[in-house]
Amino acid sequence: NAGVTQTPKFQVLKTGQSMTLQCAQDMNHNSMYWYRQDPGMGLRLIYYSASEGTTDKGEVPNGYNVSRLNKREFSLRLESAAPSQTSVYFCASSLQPVGVGELFFGEGSRLTVL
């Protein structure tokens, strides 16, 4: 059982380049999330998708776009990467609308923007 799978695991970009982080879950979860982790900041929510067909901004959405492609997949796009977007990105999913429950995280994608 793969759980939550993110690709790529590592990426180096130059300022201004674009890229898409892919995320897929095989747990039949309804909700999916993108977080970023920075030193001293914990995990901060970028975007989330409560259910297939819906997306909403989180705490730090600027510079990002998302697509909920289907129930399994939720991608995060950086249109014009900036050094401030250097971070570790985590995709997560949860079973909704059962109620508040745990998130299941992927292994993370480390992005460096030069």
Place this chain on the structure above:
Amino acid sequence: DQQVKQNSPSLSVQEGRISILNCDYTNSMFDYFLWYKKYPAEGPTFLISISSIKDKNEDGRFTVFLNKSAKHLSLHIVPSQPGDSAVYFCAASGEGNAGGTSYGKLTFGQGTILTVHP
């Protein structure tokens, strides 16, 4: 505005002793709290949770305590083991999260690095 704070960046304990990790929150609308554990190069994994209607929840060596009046929660690990060495994040959810349903939208603390020495 850090709504969930873990003021201790690190904690070092001896194997077999108790580890106590602390977390404070500012938003009184939070009603569900979780602890996650994270090893290097891995994603966070769920450890234990507590609803605001309780003041204690226990799962094996792990116990979470919630003091609503003080807006404080703590995670106790007894006895601590070297394999417990990891980063621990507390997280909160509830009506205080911005926009729409708060279900599953967690606000995380900065994390505390726990090192358990053999």
